[in-house]
Amino acid sequence: MGFHPEWNEISAWISRSRRLFIKKLARNDAAWADSASNGHQNGFFIPRPIAESDFFPQLKNSNPDKPHIFDVEYPTFWPASGEVRNSTIKYFSLRNPGKANAKPRYEWQHTGIPKEQFKALSPASLLLVGKLEEDVSGAGYWFVVVDSVSQEAEIVETAFQLDADFHYGLFDPALPAAQTSVTDQLIGDLVQAIKDGTLERFIKTQAMPPPATLASQAQAKWLSENGGRDMNPFSIRNPGDAVMRISRDIEYAIYKQAELRFRAAQVARILVSSGGDPIVNLVRGFAELDAIFLSAAQTRKSRAGLSFEHHVERLFRDGRVHHEAQAVFGGRRPDFVLPDVSELNANGDAVIVSLKTTLRERWKQLALEKPFGAIFLATVDDRISSEAIDEMGRNAISLVVPESLKKANESAYDGNSNVITFTEFFEIEVRSKRPSLILPL
Template identity: 50%
Template sequence: MVSTPWLGIHEWITKSSRLLIKKLSRNDCSWADDRLNGHQNGVYIPREIREAGFFPTLRNENPKKPHIYISKIKTFWPATGEIKESCLRHFSNKGTEMHFTVVPKDEFAGLTPASLLVGGLLQEPIGDSKYWFMTIDSASEEAELLETQFDLGVEFHCALFEPKEVFKIQIDETEELINELNEAIRTGILERFVALLSRMPTPEYFALEAQRRFLCLNGLELLDPYAITCPGDALMTISRDIEYALYKRAERRYRAAEVIRIINNRGSDLVTSVVLGYPELDATFLSASQQRKSRAGRSFEQHIARLFRDGCISFQEQAVMGGRRPDFVLPNLITLKSNKRTFNEALILSAKTTLRERWKQLVMEKFNCALFFATVDDRVSDEAISDMNKQGIQLVVPESLKNSKEACYAGKSNVISFREFFDSEISTKRGCLRSMLLI
């Protein structure tokens, strides 16, 4: 794996007339970690991209093998400075995908699941190369920035973009705020305007508003997991798409007002204001990063709690157990601690948008009940899933991620979908968790 800072990535994007972004499947990059693999491998490109004019037209060069279409292109890889004579191959007798090969192995080695391939058609060629490519690890901040910049939602897999159009849309979205700030400065009411934006809405507000918008869009009254075909996908859409869009807009307004306030109060000229205000500006941007991460986790728990309430499932949130505080105890702490209950009369569910090493906190104490970890993270490695299985932890993931080619969940015995969790683990195995509230 070779990394590139965001400013470097952004620079290459601006040099491109068209941009390709693809979420890498496990087959797209696992070959780079296989030391026994002696064959040249690469990335599979879907038919819609192959036929969209981003890559050159493929031709048959061997009449004896009419099913093989091929084209060679020189590609530049900024992270390593390599120029490769890459090859595009389409085996028409094997499917619609095209194989993009002769690529730097180091770029694809050690990548976290659901990492990204980014490449552009250069406005000005570098030597004989009209294309540049790089990989971006999904666990990096650069991946988060790219997803934000191009508004890559939960259902994103692969697409072409025109950078100028994307940046133009973003300019249009912020023009209102720029005009409002300029008008406030011109009319001398900046302090009053900044005061109006001086507080970010609470996580509870974002969670409730995101839920309301999802229900409205889908013609629903309740976030009932038994009335929604794919409750995990709904949860992922609410938390990673709808709520994040709400948060980005509010954050942009709040942070812009904060920066204007700091600069406006620190000096009579711009240079003096920035220099004197730097410590406060630095603290503001650090706070922004930390608040963004903590918001996502807390809201995710609120969405799951809403699923439990609307599905008439008995639960207790953030129950204190000594020095521990599980996200959810079902049905409640009293039942969990009872010596008279059976194994299936209680369970513990922890919830995190991103997993990392947090699952290890669950196994520090034995609870005599099933342990579940709910997440919308598609970057969990094979090794982590295996380690959780050894510790008796089951992962609960959105339905679309359960068999996704880009994640490592398919075929894992300790990974279930939210649909399976509500149907099998609660209704079938632990019907008492619902009957308590349904009676």
């Protein structure tokens, strides 16, 4: 089990809870655990809206000599190690207490937690806290840390529909399902198709839309929401945030609705095959069911990369940036070459832009492209470590990230010279340094 439980155990704890708090950990929420000396933090901060809710135990002033400090001690349960900790929440209500210039301060610090469970975490990891229906070993709360690069983090993000700009929130422990109206409509459609003997025809009409179609629908929705006519990166505010929102939230929501209808119909066909007993069909058709769900997982992963590519290309196209997509040279095929592959090595203005929705170790192959042009790696991944960012810098690779991720407390991007935003890429690297890349009207 280790210090980071698997999803089936996390799910079991969620089901025993009446309320759930999820926080994407900021750098200072976990950095203390990797320090030789704990310093003054030794825990994580509770956001003000959560602290002022009724989720955590009520704080009181326990020291009349320091009336600006409120605190509470309470037992907490940590399933990863099976231990109960005597934890403390402290609220320092004033800055410079006792002085004429004392001002309100909003810091709720949670200490008394297992240091080892916060060690060596990837940026943007998650903290899950459940308020239990019934105490466990005298504790009314359980805590689990989920590393952001784990499969469990992906499941949590999907199950609770955490948006790209998620930082923290309170949730009902019942895992969110599709909207009732959408679900009921699908059930009715499937029941009718089975009754009419038209299930095969229904499945054909529910085929998954091509990636380009999904991307176009998502872009149209974003433009409608924001009152825009195009996705010109030189005129829209924060183009990187726009791409992240379209790809990770809007398009994914459209995709999930289409996937539900298509995959549910495929499974229904197996369960009602030849009018037989559904249990018998389930067992005999297990291999086929397994193939359906494997295909679904693989399609989701490939969709994310294609989605990102479509939306970045829309920025290039609407900004009239001369580019060539999927150009092949020297046995390599980067996502984009600016202006085109014929210019590589011809002058110093050629640019190679590669896209990775998630990096891990796959960025290292880009170092081989250094002789051909300036290398920019665009990503919406907020889990990249400081060590990886430094290594990319030593390999002359510049990261291009959404504007909100560059300054986010949860990521390790801020303060790194080789990390720029989408806005900076288009304004500085294209318009200022390489104006010839912009095609005339």
